[in-house]
Amino acid sequence: MSTLHDLLSDLADDAPAGRPDPGLWGRGVRRRRRRQAARIGAVVAAVAVVAVLAAVVRLQPAAPPPAPVDVPFGQLHLPRAVHAPGPWAPGTDETGAPGPLAVVGLAQRNEATGLRGVRTALAVFGVSAVDGRAVYLDLRGAGAGPFYADALALSPDGTKVGYQRHESWRGEPRVIGFGVYDTVTGRTTLLDDPDNPVIRGGVASELTFSGDSRHLETTYSLTGSEGARQDSLVVWDVTTGEPTVAEPAGHYWMPIPGRAPSGVVWSRGGETFTFDTATGRTTSVRSGFDVGQAVYGPDGRSFAAIDLAGADGTPWRLWAGPRPDALRQLDPGIDVDEILGWRDPRHLVVRQLPDGRAVEVDIVTGRATGLGLSLDRELDSLPRFAADLWANPLVDGVAPDRAGDPRRPWQLGAVGLLVVLLVAAGVLGRRRARR
Template sequence: MTVSHRVMKNGLRLAAALLLVVAVPAAAGAEDEVLAPHLPTEVNAPGTWSGEEGLDGPLAAIGLAERSRTDGLTGRRQSREMFGVSADDGRSQWLDLPGVDEDTRPLARRFALSPDGRWIGWSRIADARAAVGRAALEGWSVMDTVTGQVRRLRPPTQAPTAENKSHLAFSGDSRHLVARYDTASRTGAVAHELTAWDVRTGASTVLESTRTSVPRLGSAPSGVVWIRGGTVHRQDPGAGEKQSFALPGSVRDASWAPDDKAFAYLSASTADGPPQLRAGRTIGKARGRAVPLDVEPGRLAGWRDDDEVVVGHAEDRVEEVDVVTKKVRGIDLAGQVSPLERPILARGLWEEPLKAPVVPGGTDDPRFVLYGIAGGLVALLALGGAFSRRRPRSS
């Protein structure tokens, strides 16, 4: 081998090595980008005939939808079932949650999804066949969507009463499942309790037990937020004293931004009046600072960043509102396959860019294929019979 050939060969090896060094981090970065949990640009339920089931990691949303299965050759069975939307690719699959039977209880009151999409919480009903509001509440469960592990949670004090008095949410850092529920003493006195459980250990903390008004749940980057009348309370279940903030009007929802400074809340002048959005860079600047919207706000769904809060007002539409400039931009999340109720979104994922989801499968009725096969067989048999009748018999 000549010197020139040897130099050329070594040069090619060096170039290949440099290309490999550069390409590997680039590929890793691309993979990280693909796998970063995010919300989809539209929320789809699985196709009613879809057979995809299971958990593949963090979820962007959970919901309820009608599922169809074949019954024999031509029959059809329908049921109301839970589904989850992957936070990786927006693919929707049916979920099998232990102890959850098919019933007609509202999704939002019985289930919760953590802000990071890793945990699902739900109420355990003693008798799913009982009428809504009359079934006893056994406790709660929380599932890790990464490992599939399920932890059963029970109230630390008295047993809860009817399940329709319960409401679930997660703390902003996804560390605690929070339940608001009623308990009844032996004398029949009813108390409203607010309890937080550490999702990893199951340790419980009773944040409040009172016989006054039922609290509403808010949100913050950490700790638990709840509302009574015009006062917003905040506390870290693990440590720290309760903080209280008095605001004008009847507060319906309240939320701190990811930087823990900007603040938004929904309030009305009276307990049954229409709510209005108020927001600012601090809780002091937000107090009484109205942000006009073309529609009546229903909930604070999350934050896009430290300045933009997401306000929900319909089943599948939200508004991005800049708390400084008051600029508003609408986002339509309606998908190709609509769920039965408004889905529950992983509110912490609003901070990531939205991405287009995988097109849902399982929308075609498989019985049509069976009909075609059966029709083809009938046609073949008919042709066979006609041919045998026309065939001359041998003498």
Template sequence: MVAVVGSEGGLVGVSASTGEYRRLDLPGWSELDDPMGSSDIAVSADGRWVGYWYVDDGRVQGVAAYDVETDEVTRRDVTTEFGLSPNGMVWVGDRLWFSAYAFLDASASSARGGSTTVWSPEDDEAQDLPLDRSPSFGNESATPTSVVEPNGNGVDLYTADGARPRSLRIDRSFTGRAVVSADEQRLAVVLDPTPSSFDGSKHGLVVLTPDGHGGTVGRRVPGVRTNEVLAWRDDRHLVVSTYGHAAYQLVDVGTGRTADFITPGSSWVPGMHLAADGWSAPVYDAPAPPTPMDPRLVVGAAAAVVVLGLGALVLWRRRVRA
């Protein structure tokens, strides 16, 4: 599966082989986001797994993973007296990292915890990471081996072995996530002199490489001002989202040249979640999907980003008028 998209009436999964879509039956998933945070999901980089919080008797009781290949759901219970308050989840390879707080009483007004569990749904092995070696979640991204998260002065890279996170210093203020290239040798961030405030202003884009001494060396992408960097498409191009521009754009990190890439459609909770490997696959023009989506129909290129097919990704790429 290459993408999962929120739609009226539930989640829609997009086939990785045919481009067809269908409703996903994820037992315990909360479409209404009740309790808060329980609608969050995560799609593994290869599109095989969909992780989500599962709710039973009005409380978040743990996490679950839907296996696209077998159509089976595996659960991981977290024993608490009053349920969980979800904090975040992300896939690193075939392991789901998740963090939640345990409510202290039935009022659900206070909670404690927040450490991270690394869980392999294939064999149900799990490891709890110490609180001081756990990501806080919120602006995290993932590589095949680690979780990358801003720390105020740069980024921390967390690994499943429970070691202290490796830190990389970034001398300039930035906003949002740091996205890592496929070879794990470069980071890209959007600069922002006042990252604690949000006014929708566009800022410069910078590509950073480790300097070997705990810091980074940055190169500004010429002429580009944007709001959010989403992913690396290949060694030379980044995907960015700029407010007021309908399409996601490709940015050449050497020249600053931009080109429209794909146009995401609107979606319901929990938004659109693309398998990370899909960002680097080929695209072609395809019809836009119907609105609202009808699960009885078969549509190639549904939802904004569609179909990873044996080495090729079909993306709905709608031409945007200048």
């Protein structure tokens, strides 16, 4: 009986003899090189995939925290440094309502078009009064503008943004109404004048909110005429959408908006008027100078006004006092072009144009203190502040996350996927060829 070894040996005698292949060594060396190259390719592909995934994770903006809905007034702050969002930063359509705002302004925003195109346009942004984050405001019906800083208003409490709504007419934008965006709820109130589907007249004059943040003040022609003396001061109740004419047409110059804790305030010549929105009555105080801007203090009694000082080119002058009839001229050390608000009934905040330098002025002692405001170079014009918030301490601004092109992760992902597919195809092709 044979052993299995013997049987296997017998069977192995049938094995072919064959001759050694003289090119075996060379082919083996080339095979080793191909495998090394494939290994390197696989490593590169893996690194590329990891890098792409890391980039995707890093480039995807973190989900913003939910918008503050009910934040106590004391926790709302204006920033010393105003930063615009990055050009690729998201808008409120993506992030939701931002909560009370400290600042609104204009900056250049990028929009992706197609696979690689970019369209850049002026856009409205807001800076949160809660956490300082800047976000673009996707304002319904605002269209592509034109945007002017004057055609944009932030309510004193920071909860509403007023703006003009546009449509394109024969290639040109025209104003068809106004809108008020609620920064807390995200809702938009459209303000339409049914008798004037196209707003004409003094629409380029600034939009303003009343001191109680309830009324949006606009100036336009109720008759649709572009002629002189046709503009009326129309105030809109933003809670009901109802317009009220505070000052009828008939004046050559448009009214210069002011502010008081309640009512609608404007100046004309040497007089400052206050329209009581509850009663419809208008009262006025007379100053001994041509009033550029008049603002009542938070106590409703203290008063500050800019004196246009005639037409001789001399700097405007600042007057303030505990009452409209007890004013003193102040020298804050800057050219006063705008009254921003009050820190308290005794301390006023003013700024000069165009650099936006601002100081706080003690209306009793006349002492002026710089506020150290700084503005991002990306800003298109001077920002508008929520006037009530000057009462709270200022905080440092928050530099924005420089979000990149939102298509970039997908572009990188596509490149990574292509690399992986090419490597996979190469490996499969090699294997098939080997078989």
